[in-house]
Amino acid sequence: VDAIGTLSVRGAPAVGVAAAMGLAALAGASAASHPDLFRESIRHWASLLRHSRPTAVNLRWAVDRVLAAASDSASPHEAALAMRATADAIRDEDRAMCRSIGERGADLLADGMTVLTHCNTGALATAGIGTALAAIYVAHERGMRLNVIASETRPLLQGSRLTAWELGRAGIPVTVVTEGAVASLFQRGQIDCCIVGADRIARNGDVANKIGTLSHALIAHVHNLPFYVAAPRSTIDVATADGGSIHIEDRPGAEVLGIAGASAHLAGVAVLNPAFDVTPAPLITAIVTDSGVHRPPYDFSRD
Amino acid sequence: VDAIGTLSVRGAPAVGVAAAMGLAALAGASAASHPDLFRESIRHWASLLRHSRPTAVNLRWAVDRVLAAASDSASPHEAALAMRATADAIRDEDRAMCRSIGERGADLLADGMTVLTHCNTGALATAGIGTALAAIYVAHERGMRLNVIASETRPLLQGSRLTAWELGRAGIPVTVVTEGAVASLFQRGQIDCCIVGADRIARNGDVANKIGTLSHALIAHVHNLPFYVAAPRSTIDVATADGGSIHIEDRPGAEVLGIAGASAHLAGVAVLNPAFDVTPAPLITAIVTDSGVHRPPYDFSRD
Numbered sequence: 127v128d129a130i131g132t133l134s135v136r137g138a139p140a141v142g143v144a145a146a147m148g149l150a151a152l153a154g155a156s157a158a159s160h161p162d163l164f165r166e167s168i169r170h171w172a173s174l175l176r177h178s179r180p181t182a183v184n185l186r187w188a189v190d191r192v193l194a195a196a197s198d199s200a201s202p203h204e205a206a207l208a209m210r211a212t213a214d215a216i217r218d219e220d221r222a223m224c225r226s227i228g229e230r231g232a233d234l235l236a237d238g239m240t241v242l243t244h245c246n247t248g249a250l251a252t253a254g255i256g257t258a259l260a261a262i263y264v265a266h267e268r269g270m271r272l273n274v275i276a277s278e279t280r281p282l283l284q285g286s287r288l289t290a291w292e293l294g295r296a297g298i299p300v301t302v303v304t305e306g307a308v309a310s311l312f313q314r315g316q317i318d319c320c321i322v323g324a325d326r327i328a329r330n331g332d333v334a335n336k337i338g339t340l341s342h343a344l345i346a347h348v349h350n351l352p353f354y355v356a357a358p359r360s361t362i363d364v365a366t367a368d369g370g371s372i373h374i375e376d377r378p379g380a381e382v383l384g385i386a387g388a389s390a391h392l393a394g395v396a397v398l399n400p401a402f403d404v405t406p407a408p409l410i411t412a413i414v415t416d417s418g419v420h421r422p423p424y425d426f427s428r429d
Numbered sequence: 430v431d432a433i434g435t436l437s438v439r440g441a442p443a444v445g446v447a448a449a450m451g452l453a454a455l456a457g458a459s460a461a462s463h464p465d466l467f468r469e470s471i472r473h474w475a476s477l478l479r480h481s482r483p484t485a486v487n488l489r490w491a492v493d494r495v496l497a498a499a500s501d502s503a504s505p506h507e508a509a510l511a512m513r514a515t516a517d518a519i520r521d522e523d524r525a526m527c528r529s530i531g532e533r534g535a536d537l538l539a540d541g542m543t544v545l546t547h548c549n550t551g552a553l554a555t556a557g558i559g560t561a562l563a564a565i566y567v568a569h570e571r572g573m574r575l576n577v578i579a580s581e582t583r584p585l586l587q588g589s590r591l592t593a594w595e596l597g598r599a600g601i602p603v604t605v606v607t608e609g610a611v612a613s614l615f616q617r618g619q620i621d622c623c624i625v626g627a628d629r630i631a632r633n634g635d636v637a638n639k640i641g642t643l644s645h646a647l648i649a650h651v652h653n654l655p656f657y658v659a660a661p662r663s664t665i666d667v668a669t670a671d672g673g674s675i676h677i678e679d680r681p682g683a684e685v686l687g688i689a690g691a692s693a694h695l696a697g698v699a700v701l702n703p704a705f706d707v708t709p710a711p712l713i714t715a716i717v718t719d720s721g722v723h724r725p726p727y728d729f730s731r732d
Contacts, residue, residue, distance in 0.1 A: 275701075278685060280583060280607040286686060290698045301699040304583040304685055305608040306641025310677075310706035313643065338609025340616065341644060344651055374613075382581060382607055383589060395593045396604040398578075403613035 130178040130185070133282060137251020138325050139224075139358055142184030143217050145175045149192045150206070150213035157206040164202035168193065168209075180375045183326045183363045188216055217253045223358045224254030226416035231261025231321065231356045232268060234412065234419070239318040240273040242308065242346075245336035246288035247323035247356070258321045258356040259292065261414065266298050274300040275317060277308055279338060281381040281399065305338050312349045320346045324357035324413075331407030331424025332369030333357075340403040343410065352411040359415045362426045369404030377401045433481040433488070436585060440554020441628050442527075442661055445487030446520050448478045452495045453509070453516035460509040467505035471496065471512075483678045486629045486666045491519055520556045526661045527557030529719035534564025534624065534659045535571060537715065537722070542621040543576040545611065545649075548639035549591035550626035550659070561624045561659040562595065564717065569601050577603040578620060580611055582641060584684040584702065608641050615652045623649045627660035627716075634710030634727025635672030636660075643706040646713065655714040662718045665729045672707030680704045 127148075129135045135144045152171045156164055172193045176186050195212035199205035235241065241262060248259030255263045265272055274293055279285035286302045293300040303311065311317050320342050326334040333339070333355050346353040366372060379397025413420040420426075430451075432438045438447040455474045459467055475496045479489050498515035502508035538544065544565060551562030558566045568575055577596055582588035589605045596603040606614065614620050623645050629637040636642070636658050649656040669675060682700025716723040723729075 277609075278583070280581070280609055286695065286698070290695065294698060299699070301701050302682075302685060303701050304640065306580075306583055306639075306644055307701060307703055307706070309644035309647055310640065310703055311701070313706070336609075337607065337613065341609055341612035341648065344612055344648055345644065348647055348651065379605070382605060392589065392593065395589070395597060396602070398604050398606050398610060398614070400610055400613055403610070403616070 127174050127178045130175070136284070137246060138184040138323070138361060139220050139252040139257065140250070141179060142188035142360070143220055143253045145178070145185050146188040146192045146213035146216045149175055149189060150210040153196065153206040153209045157202040159202065161202055164205070168196060180373055184358070184360050187360050191216065220252055220358070221254035223416040224252050224256055224260045227257050227356050227358065227414055228255055228260030228264035230419050231258070231354070231414045232264035232270075234352070234354055234414070235261060235265045235270060235272065235319070237270040239270075240275060240316060242275045242277065242317045242320040242342060243289060244277045244285065244322045244339055244342055245279045246284040246292070248289060248292045250288045250292055251323070257323045257358065259289065261321055261356055262293070262298060263296065266296065272298060274298060275311060276300050276302050277305050277338060277342070278302055279336060280305060284336070305341065308342060309345050312345050312351070317351065319352040319354065321354040321356055324355050324361050325402055326366065326372055327355070327357060327362045327413065327426065328366040328368045328372065329364050329426045330368045331410060331413060331420070331422060331426070332372075333405045333407070333410060333413070334369060334372045334374070334402045335405065337400055337403050340405045343405040347409050353409060354412050354414060355410055356414040359417045362415070364426055369406065372404055374403070375401040430477050430481040433478070439587070440549060441487040441626070441664060442523050442555040442560065443553070444482060445491035445663070446523050446556045448481070448488050449491040449495045449516035449519045452478055452492060453513040456499065456509040456512045460505040462505065464505055467508070471499060483676055487661070487663050490663050494519065523555055523661070524557035526719040527555050527559055527563045530560050530659050530661070530717055531558055531563030531567035533722050534561070534657070534717045535567035535573075537655070537657055537717070538564060538568045538573060538575065538622070540573045543578060543619060545578045545580065545620045545623040545645060546592060547580045547588065547625045547642055547645055548582045549587040549595070551592060551595045553591045553595060554626070560626045560661065562592065564624055564659055565596070565601060566599065569599065575601060577601060578614060579603050579605050580608050580641060580645070581605055582639060583608060587639070608644065611645060612648050615648050615654065620654065622655040622657065624657040624659055627658050627664050628705055629669065629675055630658070630660060630665045630716065630729065631669040631671045631675065632667050632729045633671045634713060634716060634723070634725060634729065635675075636708045636710070636713060636716070637672060637675045637677070637705045638708065640703055640706050643708045646708040650712045656712060657715050657717060658713055659717040662720045665718070667729055672709065675707055677706070678704040
């Protein structure tokens, strides 16, 4: 709960796997206790885990699935084993999901492209090779020469700290820019397309993702360039009609002011620090999931 | 030269006044030397000052004006006095310019508005009350209740470090956001207009300003909201036909990576760090100068 709440574990799929593993580990440690106490405590932990981040639908989904695995068990010990098997399955499915997204996403890219991405959606955000970055990894495996522009992703700098590090290790050329520089690069023709992840996808294709995503989508749209979203099917929340009903987590202002020299004169300065924004479906060229490449108009009511 | 080059003095008008004062001070200290040596040295200093920042047109303009003040003088001493008087005049004109921009700019605002601004264009950027912020200061003097959204302005955080501080001291409500959060605020109807400064304005109204400006302009445009530029007349460079011919200063990548934990693992990460971007004239609702409020289509060839 602490690691998820402070973003030590971040990236919707990684959050889901971590929550699943966490709940299974707690169940394993508690399996010796009385069945009623066991049931009560795993429900309590599940509730804490479910609320450790408000936006990620994978989190709720993974916790509920591990919890459900316990329901038919004859004993706490058996329940804990079933929960652990389910958590392992979520991890393995996550790896397969990444590979599937990567293969489909790579089909949208071409040799020589410069690809903008935002935040971190790679191996550090999943149990596998990532979501949006999976497309880039698979394209690289196929021999395409890509250049990646990683927007630094204020306030927590997942772009410069995580994405640039991951891609650099993989030998994929990557350049970090501030969010403010992205429009200028589009204007000068230095970006060919944009691919990002998603924290939650509504039934109509509206996408909640890391703050700053909407800006990239609007600017790509103005420049008539493709804007792709790559995310697991589990990110699609069929219970959410559109982006307007997605609750956006407001995070502490200290995340923004913390780097500004930590100056005493900033005490009391008001900050708005929404963690996510909602990109309306019409701005999205395609949504790539492990089940296929979806094009507008989106309708995920049957998924 | 050092203070301007490292951005200790920043803001196009303040840079102009500082360069003028610097050249006058050097001339005063050197006035005892031989006339030929004096002439040679002030030309040398003028050249150093002129090139201490590549984009600001005020810098070149102020240095050339102080240099010209020396041309008809009978002695180095007399020249130094004339140069000092010219530097003083540039400072006084800058103060009057700020007031004039503020009065005209305030006419574009209305009670209750939430105004987005970028970078710092206030008392810390000029010898007076600023340019874009002057409009906000004068509106505040007139009793209008404004809320200001200050985008933090990566990489050097002039929005959170300077603008929030200035406005807070003046008792004007101000909220800091990252550049990435701006689109989301526009989408939710939480911004009524945007007003920014300018480092250089081309003859056709294209505006070079702090990196991130173009993004705000595009997003304001998509949301059909006014985007204003407020700057001294001296910012208009009639020799520059359009934004395409404005040289954009590339600054060190360390400005971007420096805050990312200063981590060793970021060594070697490529960074693009353009200091300015160019907002095309059609995105600008009005350009406010000390000589008037200009509306598109802009034609500054006769200014």
